[in-house]
Amino acid sequence: xxxxxxxxxxxxxxxxxxxxxxxxxxxxxxxxxxxxxxxxxxxxxxxxxxxxxxxxxxxxxxxxxxxxxxxxxxxxxxxxxxxxxxxxxxxxxxxxxxxxxxxxxxxxxxxxxxxxxxxxxxxxxxxxxxxxxxxxxxxxxxxxxxxxxxxxxxxxxxxxxxxxxxxxxxxxxxxxxxxxxxxxxxxxxxxxxxxxxxxxxxxxxxxxxxxxxxxxxxxxxxxxxxxxxxxxxxxxxxxxxxxxxxxxxxxxxxxxxxxxx
Amino acid sequence: xxxxxxxxxxxxxxxxxxxxxxxxxxxxxxxxxxxxxxxxxxxxxxxxxxxxxxxxxxxxxxxxxxxxxxxxxxxxxxxxxxxxxxxxxxxxxxxxxxxxxxxxxxxxxxxxxxxxxxxxxxxxxxxxxxxxxxxxxxxxxxxxxxxxxxxxxxxxxxxxxxxxxxxxxxxxxxxxxxxxxxxxxxxxxxxxxxxxxxxxxxxxxxxxxxxxxxxxxxxxxxxxxxxxxxxxxxxxxxxxxxxxxxxxxxxxxxxxxxx
Numbered sequence: 001x002x003x004x005x006x007x008x009x010x011x012x013x014x015x016x017x018x019x020x021x022x023x024x025x026x027x028x029x030x031x032x033x034x035x036x037x038x039x040x041x042x043x044x045x046x047x048x049x050x051x052x053x054x055x056x057x058x059x060x061x062x063x064x065x066x067x068x069x070x071x072x073x074x075x076x077x078x079x080x081x082x083x084x085x086x087x088x089x090x091x092x093x094x095x096x097x098x099x100x101x102x103x104x105x106x107x108x109x110x111x112x113x114x115x116x117x118x119x120x121x122x123x124x125x126x127x128x129x130x131x132x133x134x135x136x137x138x139x140x141x142x143x144x145x146x147x148x149x150x151x152x153x154x155x156x157x158x159x160x161x162x163x164x165x166x167x168x169x170x171x172x173x174x175x176x177x178x179x180x181x182x183x184x185x186x187x188x189x190x191x192x193x194x195x196x197x198x199x200x201x202x203x204x205x206x207x208x209x210x211x212x213x214x215x216x217x218x219x220x221x222x223x224x225x226x227x228x229x230x231x232x233x234x235x236x237x238x239x240x241x242x243x244x245x246x247x248x249x250x251x252x253x254x255x256x257x258x259x260x261x
Numbered sequence: 262x263x264x265x266x267x268x269x270x271x272x273x274x275x276x277x278x279x280x281x282x283x284x285x286x287x288x289x290x291x292x293x294x295x296x297x298x299x300x301x302x303x304x305x306x307x308x309x310x311x312x313x314x315x316x317x318x319x320x321x322x323x324x325x326x327x328x329x330x331x332x333x334x335x336x337x338x339x340x341x342x343x344x345x346x347x348x349x350x351x352x353x354x355x356x357x358x359x360x361x362x363x364x365x366x367x368x369x370x371x372x373x374x375x376x377x378x379x380x381x382x383x384x385x386x387x388x389x390x391x392x393x394x395x396x397x398x399x400x401x402x403x404x405x406x407x408x409x410x411x412x413x414x415x416x417x418x419x420x421x422x423x424x425x426x427x428x429x430x431x432x433x434x435x436x437x438x439x440x441x442x443x444x445x446x447x448x449x450x451x452x453x454x455x456x457x458x459x460x461x462x463x464x465x466x467x468x469x470x471x472x473x474x475x476x477x478x479x480x481x482x483x484x485x486x487x488x489x490x491x492x493x494x495x496x497x498x499x500x501x502x503x504x505x506x507x508x509x510x511x512x513x514x515x516x517x518x519x520x
Contacts, residue, residue: 051423073425083420086517089436097424130518135267148424 001051002029002184003152010210020043022208027201030182035117035203038242042210043188049157050186051077064151073101075176076145080161080169084129090140091116091125094117097148115143118177135166142174146183152228155187159194169196175223192239196231197224204241213241235257263264281304287464299311303488311485319476325472325493328459331387335394336455343451360406364400372397376465390462390470397458398451405447409440442513456498460512471497 010182011021020041027033035043048054050061052071052114061068063075076097084093094112103111116122124132132140138158145153159167175198178185189195195202199218206213214240224231279446287304290297313322317494346364350356375396376389382388413436419434463472514520 053419053422071422071425071427075423077420077423079416079420081416083416084520085417085435085438087441087513096421096434097426100421100424100426100430128516128518144424154423190468 001026001253002031002034002064003027003186004062005046005050006060006062008046008049008061009057010042010049010054013059018209020056020058021211023202023210023212025212025215027184027186029184031200032185032187032198034189034199035205036119036185036189036192036238036242037205037210037213038207039190040210041205041207043205044212045155047077047154047186048206049186050152051075051154053077055132073097073148074151075153075154076148076150077156078138078141078145078158080157082129082134082141084137084140084144086129088129089125090129090132092128093129093140093148094144097144101148108133111149112143113149115147117171117258118146133166134162135170135244138162138170139173142177146177146181151184153183153185155185157189158187162216162230172223174198179222192235192242193226196220196235196238202238204238204239206238283365287398300482300484303484304455307313307485308488308492312484315474315486315489316450321493322468324471324490325497327467328463328472329497330465331390332394332459335391335400335459336398338391339399339402339451339455340448342395343402344406346399346403347410348402350407351410357407359436361404364403368400368404371461371514372454373461373465375458376461379462380466385386385466389466390459393436394455394458397461398455401454402447402451404443405441405450409443410436412443413415413439442510442517442519445510445513449502449510452501452506453498455503460494 005023005025007016008020008023011018023046025033035046039045045054049056050068052062052068052075055069068075084095088096091112094116095108098108098111111243112125113122117123119135119142121139121143124136129137129140141158159170162170171194177183178198185198187195187198192202196218202218204213204216205211216234218234220228220230220234226232226235284305287302289301290429291302291304315324332434350361350364372393375393379389379392379396383392417435417439419432421431426434459470460475462471463470464476465472467473471494475487475490475494478490501518511520
């Protein structure tokens with residue numbers, strides 16, 4: 001039990017209902033966990049709690065035996081937007097966290113080189129951020145996150161702002177990197193396809209209040225083919241659970257007929 | 262290259278035209294029609310003669326040097342005070358609710374209003390003028406510092422925190438560099454406030470400097486000297502704005518691809 005969430009509740013001051021209700025799960029070292037659910041199910045909130053950017057109302061999160069009390073370099077987050085710093089070039093961005101961690105300059109360069117080569121961006125190391133594409137920015141952000149060699153990598157819909165073609169390329173790249181290095185990854189996405197593609201286990205969430213609906217193990221061999229029959233049937237099964245919940249919640253967003261009469 | 266030269270020629274023509282028009286109006290008003298007294302209206306040739314005189318006897322150089330020294334000192338003090346005040350306001354909701362509106366209010370006050378205080382507290386000294394400069398620009402800089410820090414994208418800060426960057430390091434590695442373009446814009450504005458405040462101070466209580474030279478012109482009823490000093494004040498203001506702040510601003514924005 002590497003990462004463990006024990007009965008997590010989260011209620012924001014402004015909200016009436018709980019954003020997260022009694023969320024518990026564990027992840028082993030090297031496991032790839034995906035969290036899917038309809039928008040508003042609290043999956044990003046959950047990730048923020050693990051990152052330490054926010055604190056749970058009650059419950060406990062531990063990573064490798066240490067309780068999470070705030071943000072730290074052992075739980076790096078990759079966001080939907082690359083969050084790269086425009087005053088630094090590609091290489092300097094990757095070195096950012098390493099510099100903060102107090103590594104000597106040569107070590108920073110060495111690690112940055114290793115991970116930029118891993119995401120195949122070494123050629124672009126001197127480029128300013130505004131001159132590279134959205135996909136390259138996310139790969140830079142991935143290299144920056146990997147370079148810290150954190151215990152846990154948290155990813156919050158990292159590819160959802162990209163075009164389809166780029167998404168497929170980046171998925172394959174992340175898959176390969178994970179296969180090689182067996183990082184422990186917690187990956188939030190709204191794409192069930194993406195979840196089935198990556199995950200050892202998919203955590204399906206329901207909303208209002210946000211809670212775990214089910215945890216689905218994905219026994220498919222890798223690399224996975226998204227057009228495979230077994231893939232499609234698993235995807236369909238999870239999707240029906242997500243959609244059911246999404247329809248229910250969407251119904252609450254429309255006016256009820258009686259309010260018009 | 263040709264387009265650039267065309268623009269230069271265009272500007273040159275505009276200013277030559279302006280000078281000719283000025284001379285024409287002067288001659289028309291003072292000689293042909295007799296509407297105005299020659300001592301009440303400056304003329305291009307008189308101003309040119311005055312520039313030569315003030316330049317050759319060293320008055321102008323001394324005045325410019327004196328004024329620049331004062332404004333640099335006052336501006337530097339304003340920047341320090343402005344940064345400290347701005348950061349304090351960012352970190353305290355109490356100060357933001359109460360002190361910030363007060364600063365915004367005081368900032369609208371023309372700096373010449375501080376001259377009586379300055380003279381009472383510091384006498385007719387350098388201190389008095391620098392006080393006016395500081396009161397004229399420090400508050401504007403404080404507001405600029407507060408807003409440039411407030412406008413740093415929260416994602417930059419969140420990303421840094423998850424990489425283990427916090428407190429002082431967060432300021433050094435993220436907040437300051439992220440706020441830099443807006444900060445320089447704030448400094449540029451603060452500079453123009455400081456320059457104006459300096460003139461208020463010098464006109465009221467200096468014994469040398471551009472403002473003082475301007476007042477000497479008034480006392481000697483030499484309207485051409487007054488005009489000359491006004492032109493020098495404009496020139497220095499524009500030069501520093503364009504060639505110092507403008508260059509820094511452009512460099513920062515180019516690096517970030519914001520230009």
